[in-house]
Amino acid sequence: MRVVEKRQLLSAQEIDRTLQRLAHEIVEKSGGAKDLAFIGVRRRGVPLAQRLAKIISNFSRVDVPVGTLDITLYRDDLSTVGPQPVVHSTDIDFTVDDRDLVVVDDVLYTGRTIRAAMNGLFDLGRPRRIRLCVLIDRGHRELPVEATFVGKNLQTSETEIVEVHLQEIDNEERVVLVDRVP
Amino acid sequence: MLQRLQHLLEIESLTTEQISFILDQSKPFQEFQRHPLKKLATLRGKTVAIAFFEASTRTRISFTTAASRLGADTMNLQAEASSLKKGESLLDTVRTLEAMRPDGIVIRHSSSGAAAFVAERLEIPVLNAGDGTHEHPTQALLDALTLRDHKQKLNDWNVTILGDILHSRVARSNIHLLTKFGARITLCGPAMWIPRELEELGPCIRRTTNIEDSLRGADVIIVLRTQTERIHEPALPVDEYVLGYQLTKERLQLAAPDALVMHPGPMIRGLEIDPAVADGPQCAVLEQVTNGLAVRMALLYHLIGGAPVDAPHPAKERSNASD
Amino acid sequence: MLLIKNGRVIDPASNTDTVQDVLIEDSHISRIGTGLSAGSAEILDAAGLIVAPGFIDLHCHLREPGQELSETIETGTRSAARGGFAAVCCMPNTVPVNDNASVTRAIVERAAAKGSVRVWPIGAASAGSKGEALAEIAAMKAAGIVAVSDDGKPVATARLMRQVMEYCNSLGLLVIDHCEDPSLFAGGVMREGKQSVKLGLKGIPSQSESICVGRDVEVAALTGARLHIAHMSARASLEYVRAAKKQGLRVTCEVTPHHFTLIDEDVRYDSHYKMNPPLASREDREALIEGLADGSVDAIATDHAPHHPASKDVEFDRAPFGITGFETALALGLSELVQPGRLSLNRLVELFTIGPARVLGIERKIEAGQPADITVFSIDHPWTFRSKDSPSKSRNSPFNGRAFRGAPAATIVAGRIVYKQ
Numbered sequence: 001m002r003v004v005e006k007r008q009l010l011s012a013q014e015i016d017r018t019l020q021r022l023a024h025e026i027v028e029k030s031g032g033a034k035d036l037a038f039i040g041v042r043r044r045g046v047p048l049a050q051r052l053a054k055i056i057s058n059f060s061r062v063d064v065p066v067g068t069l070d071i072t073l074y075r076d077d078l079s080t081v082g083p084q085p086v087v088h089s090t091d092i093d094f095t096v097d098d099r100d101l102v103v104v105d106d107v108l109y110t111g112r113t114i115r116a117a118m119n120g121l122f123d124l125g126r127p128r129r130i131r132l133c134v135l136i137d138r139g140h141r142e143l144p145v146e147a148t149f150v151g152k153n154l155q156t157s158e159t160e161i162v163e164v165h166l167q168e169i170d171n172e173e174r175v176v177l178v179d180r181v182p
Numbered sequence: 183m184l185q186r187l188q189h190l191l192e193i194e195s196l197t198t199e200q201i202s203f204i205l206d207q208s209k210p211f212q213e214f215q216r217h218p219l220k221k222l223a224t225l226r227g228k229t230v231a232i233a234f235f236e237a238s239t240r241t242r243i244s245f246t247t248a249a250s251r252l253g254a255d256t257m258n259l260q261a262e263a264s265s266l267k268k269g270e271s272l273l274d275t276v277r278t279l280e281a282m283r284p285d286g287i288v289i290r291h292s293s294s295g296a297a298a299f300v301a302e303r304l305e306i307p308v309l310n311a312g313d314g315t316h317e318h319p320t321q322a323l324l325d326a327l328t329l330r331d332h333k334q335k336l337n338d339w340n341v342t343i344l345g346d347i348l349h350s351r352v353a354r355s356n357i358h359l360l361t362k363f364g365a366r367i368t369l370c371g372p373a374m375w376i377p378r379e380l381e382e383l384g385p386c387i388r389r390t391t392n393i394e395d396s397l398r399g400a401d402v403i404i405v406l407r408t409q410t411e412r413i414h415e416p417a418l419p420v421d422e423y424v425l426g427y428q429l430t431k432e433r434l435q436l437a438a439p440d441a442l443v444m445h446p447g448p449m450i451r452g453l454e455i456d457p458a459v460a461d462g463p464q465c466a467v468l469e470q471v472t473n474g475l476a477v478r479m480a481l482l483y484h485l486i487g488g489a490p491v492d493a494p495h496p497a498k499e500r501s502n503a504s505d
Numbered sequence: 506m507l508l509i510k511n512g513r514v515i516d517p518a519s520n521t522d523t524v525q526d527v528l529i530e531d532s533h534i535s536r537i538g539t540g541l542s543a544g545s546a547e548i549l550d551a552a553g554l555i556v557a558p559g560f561i562d563l564h565c566h567l568r569e570p571g572q573e574l575s576e577t578i579e580t581g582t583r584s585a586a587r588g589g590f591a592a593v594c595c596m597p598n599t600v601p602v603n604d605n606a607s608v609t610r611a612i613v614e615r616a617a618a619k620g621s622v623r624v625w626p627i628g629a630a631s632a633g634s635k636g637e638a639l640a641e642i643a644a645m646k647a648a649g650i651v652a653v654s655d656d657g658k659p660v661a662t663a664r665l666m667r668q669v670m671e672y673c674n675s676l677g678l679l680v681i682d683h684c685e686d687p688s689l690f691a692g693g694v695m696r697e698g699k700q701s702v703k704l705g706l707k708g709i710p711s712q713s714e715s716i717c718v719g720r721d722v723e724v725a726a727l728t729g730a731r732l733h734i735a736h737m738s739a740r741a742s743l744e745y746v747r748a749a750k751k752q753g754l755r756v757t758c759e760v761t762p763h764h765f766t767l768i769d770e771d772v773r774y775d776s777h778y779k780m781n782p783p784l785a786s787r788e789d790r791e792a793l794i795e796g797l798a799d800g801s802v803d804a805i806a807t808d809h810a811p812h813h814p815a816s817k818d819v820e821f822d823r824a825p826f827g828i829t830g831f832e833t834a835l836a837l838g839l840s841e842l843v844q845p846g847r848l849s850l851n852r853l854v855e856l857f858t859i860g861p862a863r864v865l866g867i868e869r870k871i872e873a874g875q876p877a878d879i880t881v882f883s884i885d886h887p888w889t890f891r892s893k894d895s896p897s898k899s900r901n902s903p904f905n906g907r908a909f910r911g912a913p914a915a916t917i918v919a920g921r922i923v924y925k926q
Contacts (some may be wrong), residue, residue: 070210073224073483083186084487087210087480100200271819293820294705296773314822316705351705379702 003178009136009162010152012173018151019048020132023055024103025149026179033062033100033129039107041117042070042088047168048135067092069103073091074116101147106164109133111145136175137160183268187306189301189308190481192317193358201359202336204480205327211476211483212327214251225254225487231284233259233276234311235291240447241311248478254486257284261421276300276414286486289313294351302410307485314351314457320481321446322355323487328466329472330403332442334412336363342396342437343367344429345406345454354445356404357383370396371427372418393427400437418452430456434464441490506530507920508543512551512881516558517855518870527556529877532919549922551881554914557854558869559591559878562831562859563759564656564681564735564806567593567624571600573676576811576898577611579619581831583896584809588831588926589857589913591878592623593809594865597634598657604629604640609648621923622916625651625865627788628680630669630792636661636861641650641669646676646828651865654681656735659717663724663838670730679865681733682743685782694822695912696769696783704774706821712781713791725756734863736808738782738791757864759806760793762830762837767903776817776824777903780810794841797856798848804851804860807834811899829902833890835882836909842912843884850884877920884911886926 012016027033033056040049046068053064070088103117113131121127133149138156156162159180167173187200201427214220230249234242249256257279270278272291279287286307289297294314301308303467313317330336341360347353347369357367369376369389369460376389390396397403408423434456436444443465459465509528514525516538526541527534558741561893562585568576578595584591595612597603609626616624628650634657642653653673656742658784660666660682673680674811690713716736722745725732737758749756763780768787772778785793796802810827817824835857838860842848857880862869871879889908892900916924 073210073214073222076223084484087483089210089213091213121299122218123221125218169259271815272823273818291820292823294819295822298774301822314705348702354705376700379699382699383703 002181003161004096004181006160006177006179008061008174008176009154015135015173015175017159018135019051022149022151024059025053025132026052027056027060028181029148029170030100033060036064037094037099037101038064038066039069039092039101039103039117039121041103041113042065042068043169044164044166045105045168047107050103051175052133065094067094069117069120071113071116071120074119075112076116077112087150090120092124096121096127099127101127101130102133104133106135107162108137108145108147108150109140111141111143114145115143134144136162137165187485188234188253189297189310190319190485191297191301191308191310193319193322193355193495194317196362198362199290201220201323201326201362203337204323204477205330207480207484208323208327208473210293211479212473212480213470214306215475218446220251221253222251224254224483225249225366228254228486229257229283230254230261230482230486231257231277231279231282231287233287233289235261235289235296236312238290238329241290241474244471244474245309245311247289247477248475248482251475252479252482252487254285254482255344257282272296272299273303275503276304280304280306286482309481312351315351315354317355318351318446320474320477322359324470324477325404325444325446326359326475327473328444328470331469332466333401336365338362338364338366339401340399340403340438341365341402342370342400343369343404344370344393344396344427345408347371347380347406348377349409350373350406353406354383354403357387361387368396368400372423377395391426394436397433397436398443402438402442402444403429403434405443405455406427407446407448408450424453428454429459431458431462434459440464444470447471506543506546507549507771507877507922508541508546509549509551509556509879509881510541512554512556514556514871515851515854516871517851517859518558518868519872521871521902527871527879529879529917529920532877532921534871534873534877535877536753537871549881549915550698551914554881554883555850555854556871557880557882558858558871559918560589560835560857561865561869562590562593562807562834562878563733563804563861563864565593565595565809565831566811566827567595568811569599569615570608575686575813575816575900577619578615578624579621580618580623580626580896580898581811581826582619583924584829584831586621586916586918587896587913588807589835589880589882589916589924590622590831591880591918592625594625594651596656597629598626598655602633603627603645603650604632604634606641606644606648608911609645609650609817612747625649627652627654627656629653630655630660630680631665633656635899636665639672642672642678643676646678646894649668650678650682651881652733653678654683654735654782656681656683659683660686660721663720665729666721666724670724670728670732670795674728674730677866679701679731679733681735681877682717682721683713683735684721684737686713686716689713689716694779694783695772698769698786698787701771704772709783711741711785714739715745718742718745718856722746722754722756725749725754726752729755730753733759736761736764736782736806737793737802738764738785738789743792743796743801747796750801757803758801759804759861759864760802761806761808762834762841763828763903765790765793765797766837766841769829771809771870774821775903776819777828777901777905778819779821779824779826780808781826783820792849794831797835797842798852802856805834805838805856806861807831811897812901813898814900817901827901829892829897829899831897832900832911833904833907834891834893835913836911837904839884839911840909846888857860880918881915881917882911882913884916886910886912888912
């Protein structure tokens with residue numbers, strides 16, 4: 001089973017433009033940046049959340065706090081085969097109670113990751129509101145989850161994988177569509 | 183990729199990579215203890231048999247709580263066992279438990295080798311919560327986590343272990359673990375409890391019967407519980423022990439100024455430890471307890487969650503979740 | 506009639522080591538020579554094999570009466586025959602203890618009816634082996650005991666040992682002691698040392714044995730009695746025995762195959778490594794082998810101690826002490842002593858034949874007129890010991906699965922072949 005690159009979906013500049021647009025949209029639809037907080041879903045949701053917060057702080061002078069959430073312990077799709085995935089830390093140094101949270105992730109697919117993220121957040125307190133911001137929505141939802149803020153919508157097939165490469169983690173900056181071939 | 187552990191029976195055979203992995207994996211579970219809602223679903227539907235054949239409250243509660251916070255159910259067996267007691271054998275007892283299909287078993291027993299004995303005969307993962315005077319691996323792991331949190335690294339610290347080393351499984355597990363990371367160990371206690379053969383358990387181990395000598399320059403002091411009553415051996419009077427081996431405030435001053443004091447519990451204030459030291463800023467006993475929960479949750483998560491070690495690995499999972 | 510042809514006859518008593526034929530008529534040896542023939546005799550072809558006097562085991566446990574779940578005289582002696590033993594001495598720690606003539610007679614009669622080899626019982630030294638009053642030693646002697654012992658335990662006190670020795674001396678009986686100091690032994694399960702500390706198992710220092718050996722030798726000096734040290738395991742014990750022999754005292758000793766093979770470092774959490782005396786240190790094993798070679802040790806004895814499987818399949822602390830030993834004794838002697846050149850083959854044969862015979866005060870030789878007890882064995886036949894194939898009821902051996910070269914080929918007792926490979 002190998003993986004071949006099919007096409008590039010977003011270049012580095014396109015990613016940046018998308019994030020700029022998303023940042024403005026979030027502030028607009030939140031009545032300002034005051035009570036906002038971002039929760040970056042490990043791994044790649046984290047740098048995305050940090051970038052959004054930086055963009056917002058640049059144009060509005062408001063510092064939106066960013067927390068990181070590891071959803072490993074909240075997943076419902078841990079298989080009965082293979083070893084347990086490694087757990088990482090959740091690092092949210094502000095209270096979640098009564099916050100206007102925006103969960104940030106790179107790709108929205110089945111929705112299970114976001115459901116796990118919500119379970120995790122409810123263990124920490126009672127947010128006022130949770131909305132979702134993703135760079136790519138690739139469809140194929142298995143749960144009733146929707147993203148309020150979407151960078152790009154995509155039609156994909158089930159064998160395809162959307163790979164988001166970010167400088168902070170992958171040392172390059174682009175989004176590609178790859179396919180599994182036998 | 184870390185070699186997958188099926189059981190946790192002892193520290194002696196673990197590598198430093200495996201130990202570091204367990205300590206690293208304990209960190210998220212340390213953080214978890216601060217959540218307002220301490221209940222995960224990650225081991226939901228799993229059952230952990232807690233089979234304690236030796237009296238223990240703290241360790242048993244720690245394991246039971248760890249399992250429960252992971253969402254697992256527990257089967258609790260508490261049976262006092264002594265070599266004189268007739269009745270159902272250990273083998274039959276654990277087989278009976280196994281027939282109720284738990285997903286793993288935590289066992290404490292008064293015979294050295296009991297955890298290995300059980301692991302050889304059952305199909306499910308076995309965690310050793312203390313076997314005779316052989317090992318108490320989770321205690322050493324939580325001690326190491328506490329030490330690492332205070333000192334940032336596990337390396338060639340001067341570690342003094344005080345008390346009845348010969349009969350202490352906590353001492354043995356700690357000796358095995360810390361020497362793997364280069365620690366220099368000093369064993370101190372009454373002569374009959376620190377036999378020469380202990381020096382052969384690892385590199386860089388020395389013994390002394392003089393407490394002042396053992397404390398000078400110590401970065402870490404592990405104070406052991408003391409059983410002054412013994413079967414088959416004459417007892418040491420309590421006052422003798424206090425005179426020679428109590429960790430007093432004055433004696434503690436001989437150690438490094440930021441020396442860490444640990445104790446596996448339960449402490450007997452006024453016997454092996456001066457209450458002023460027990461309540462003092464250098465004593466990490468309560469932290470050890472919290473860390474015990476974190477370590478045990480990490481171990482249960484990895485050993486009991488997921489598949490049996492020999493199960494075939496899946497074809498690529500249908501998911502876009504990275505890492 | 507039985508004619509053993511072309512075997513290499515090793516008879517230590519006459520210093521013989523040549524290829525010869527041995528003719529047996531009724532239950533006695535009738536002729537030895539070359540090129541023998543005898544019309545209607547059954548022929549046993551011993552070409553390439555050793556023909557020795559029938560092996561004697563000075564120390565074993567047959568568990569009958571009272572513990573037949575682990576072994577009976579019938580199953581134990583079948584195992585002994587398979588090990589090449591023509592005669593075994595069984596210890597009195599049965600249930601009830603063999604401390605009176607009726608138990609002795611019961612054993613003797615059972616052996617006559619169901620035993621494959623000769624059974625020579627050892628009677629208790631004290632009543633019930635409790636270490637208080639003397640047992641009915643003279644009555645037991647009349648019923649057939651060949652020695653006394655409280656095996657399983659030491660004779661309790663020096664004072665009791667003195668009385669036992671004086672009494673037995675007057676009866677011409679051997680006293681065998683299982684040497685142990687209960688206060689040093691208490692609660693122990695293996696030899697004290699690096700391995701016991703590492704495994705967290707309670708250790709027994711070797712002085713537990715040697716202190717008692719020293720005591721017994723002193724009492725032997727006081728009384729002039731015949732003393733035999735059972736299953737000796739420590740160098741310090743051997744030193745006492747050597748000194749006693751030098752002084753002219755009638756002190757003898759035996760060593761088990763497991764004590765010249767394994768050491769305490771071999772012990773793991775497996776009750777097949779738990780026996781009493783425990784496996785000793787490397788230095789002890791070396792000293793024992795030297796003693797076997799230089800004659801300070803008189804005999805190899807198995808201390809065959811069967812325990813039914815369920816009783817041994819428990820935690821190390823709880824398991825009873827003891828392992829089986831009949832069927833691996835010769836093979837271990839060959840692989841650990843003869844093949845590495847520590848002993849000559851002839852010396853090994855002595856340790857199984859005239860060595861134990863002299864301890865008991867009897868003769869053991871291949872000579873016309875002698876009882877036809879013969880052990881025929883190979884020194885190179887490859888085989889693997891599997892405890893499940895043993896006729897013994899018990900499986901407690903650390904040598905299960907071990908490959909050997911050399912084994913008994915036939916065991917003959919009173920002219921009858923009781924075992925043939």
